[in-house]
Amino acid sequence: MASIAQTYFDIYFTEIIVGVLVISIAILIVSIFYVLYNSSEDKGIKKSILKNTKTIKRIKYTDQFIKGVDGIDLDLKVNKKSS
Secondary structure, three states: HHHHHHHHHHHHHHHHHHHHHHHHHHHHHHHHHHHHHHHHHHHHHHHHHHHHOOOOOOOOOOOOHHHOOOOOOOOOOOOOOOO
């Protein structure tokens, strides 16, 4: 039985490789179309995520606090001051 399988494998080796290649390409094309047609349903989720990231509140500091931290950038921006 094993010798029969070995014989078929030796005879049809290139056909087996081509068959596996065609099947994998077909699966790839189907998955690409699935992602393209399925992505239209997720637009509402993406929009809600973008809305949440845009609403960043600025922190209000008191005048006394600002006088105490003079020279420190509270917004964590890089400022290049010439000394």
